[in-house]
Amino acid sequence: MTRAAADSSTAPGALDGIRIVDLTTVLMGPLACRMLGDHGADVIRVESLDGDSTRNGRPARSAGMSGFSLNLQRNKRSLALNLKSESGREAMRRLLARSDVLVTNMRAAALERLGLDADSLRAQFPQLICARANGYRSDGPYRDKAAYDDAIQAASGLSDLIGRIDGAPGFVPAVIADKVTGLHVVQAVLAALFHRERTGEAQSIEIPMFETMVAFNLVEHYRGAVFEPPEGPFGYERLLTPHRRPYPTADGWVCLLPYSDAQHRAFFAYAERPELADDPRFADHNSRIAHVDELYAMFGELAARRTTQEWVDYCDAHSIPAARVMNLAELDTDPQLAAVGLVSIADHPSEGPYRHVADPVLYAATPTRLRRHAPLLGEHAVEILSELGYDADSIDALRSDGVIVTPG
Structure with a gap:
């Protein structure tokens, strides 16, 4: 297996010059922002002072740097910020004033309490694209329901499809709703950036897990039910036989x-x-x-x-x-993956050697690359706040007041 090093060259990516604020947790939003960072965007991950569950999971070699986070948080800078304090909200406002996109999966009520709802942001930052990824669209009765991957698999019909094969509803053994919705976040942000480039107009976007997964499942399973009146039942027969298996x-x-x-x-x-x-x-x-x-x-x-x-x-x-039929452990020796270098050994400055999973897409003109290893919690606080106009004394005061944390 080859070794990969962070590429510090100045070769621009497709999103070079775009700043994205990653105010997300768990997997869907962090994955989407990681992909945007792979394309060269300056992704600033605004975290709580404790970091989220994926950062703090196990196994890990040191606290706050789980195996999850090493690939999920690459190509980002970390600012750990207490948004419940006025000083933290002021730092966030300064950051958003200098940013192109805010991606968040916070619920609407929490965003309103922090003054980060779409209406407030549009009034203050007309250049800012606001992308909110939640469980359900805000114009429906489910808008305030909690949502995680398993719940969306059940609600979207995916669990029932598994039950039609196995006799009882089940879950896909992957966080498929998070990952599929994360891909939709990326394409939505890119479309909004293109629209702003052409017209100068920023916009708000909602990317809902439930509606996204229903649309995803209906692509092939609408079948005869797509007609009105129906010409047949829901479900693509080829996929619903129990004999479709290895x-x-x-x-x-x-x-x-x-x-x-x-x-x-x-x-x-x-x-x-x-x-x-x-x-x-x-x-x-x-x-x-x-x-x-x-x-x-x-x-x-x-x-x-x-x-x-x-x-x-x-x-x-x-x-x-x-x-x-291969298991995940065998993929290290797969000749195709070895030839294209999908997985390589990288050396993290604090965590040591780890398996770096590259972007699988091949670009002739704007290749993606590993520019930054996953950051420690608050690793770039001083750097980012200095860019926002804070002097050393002000940064020390924010640290002393518990508004930010930095490593060490």
Whole structure:
């Protein structure tokens, strides 16, 4: 595995010159702001004096620097600020006056108490784009409900989809609602920046987890129910059969997904059942979907006739989607990931060696890069406040009054 160093070169990223205030917690907002920071934005993470749960989780080599945070908080500067104090709010106002975007997942009532609601910010900072990511949109009756990933998986229909396969509702073993919504935060901020560039107008944005995940789930599962009146039930049949799963081979597990007519013909020939390609149940796409339970159950029976590597080699040679089932620990040795350098060993100045997960997207003109390792809590307080016009005595006073904290 290669080693990665923070790139201190002056080569600009796509968002070079854009300052983003990251007033978020947990995963959705920090991930979105990390991605914006990867593109060269100056992301200033405004944290509570204690830091949030992802910073303070375990395992960790030192307090406040969890394994979560090393990749989630890279390419950011940290300002730990007591926003309940007037001095802290004044520092925040000075920061927002010099910023392009505020991203927050605080609830509306809390923002209003701090004077950070969209109406107040628009009046004070006409250049500022305000992006608020919450559980539910503010123009609906759920606007004040608490929301975390599991609750949104349940409310959005995702848990029920799992139940239609397994017999009982379940959760995807990933914080998928947070991550999907985080991606929507990024595209919303980029669209708002582009609009401001063209028109000079900043705007407020709401990115709700619930509505985002409902829209996400309906892409393929509306099916016949998209018509009015409905032409069929909700749900894409191919995805809802219990036989859609990795199949046991002679020596392991494999994903096999012939999709086109030609791919099915080649698959059945290698499985020594060439006659199935002309079976009316499997002869074309719509017939296969109508008989997907039978088709995928048969895949499971046929897969056991050969080894995993035999299947993968044959499918690769015939452009049939197939993959060995890997666990996360095995991905360190995957030849594709090694060749593209997705994961490398980086050396954090305080935490030592860690696995740095790069941005997977390849840009020809504006590549993303590791410019800053994840910061210690309040690591950049003096630097940031100096930029905002505070002198050394004023910064010392803020520290003494418990408005800021700095490392050490």
